Amino acid sequence: DAGVTQSPTHLIKTRGQQVTLRCSPKSGHDTVSWYQQALGQGPQFIFQYYEEEERQRGNFPDRFSGHQFPNYSSELNVNALLLGDSALYLCASSFRRSGGYTDTQYFGPGTRLTVL
């Protein structure tokens, strides 16, 4: 049973560019959440997708957007990259029960983004 997978593992971009990160959830999971983890800090919630719609959003600008596909996989897009966007981007998947209650989130290995 595959866990959460993310691609690519590492990525180097320059300021102003755009980037797309990808995530495949754990088998049986239908909800995907994205987090940003700066060096030495805890992960910060970006947004969560369920049924192909953004359901919750943290305190991140509109430059951060996402998408969820019918097979529950997800993409995170970041436009107009800034140096401060350099971080580990984590994807977490979970199963949303009826009534909207979401079970434990399981994390992928992350994508290390470096902005030069």
Next chain:
Amino acid sequence: GESVGLHLPTLSVQEGDNSIINCAYSNSASDYFIWYKQESGKGPQFIIDIRSNMDKRQGQRVTVLLNKTVKHLSLQIAATQPGDSAVYFCAENRRSGGGADGLTFGKGTHLIIQP
């Protein structure tokens, strides 16, 4: 600022001893708490969770205690092993009834195991 935080950035223990990692939270509406372990270069790994209607929950070698009166959470690891060396994060869900939606993480405690 962070409402979920840890009292010590680094905790050093002897192999075989018990470890206790503490966490404070400030949101009374939070009803779901999780401990994650993160090794260098990897994503956070789920250890144990607890809902606000419980005070204690046990897993394999780990126990989580929740004190809602003082808004305090702790993770106890029994008979610490070298493989327990990692950064430990507590996380909370501030949206009551939402389970694990939109978790808020603390900054983490680095657990170091001395031989």
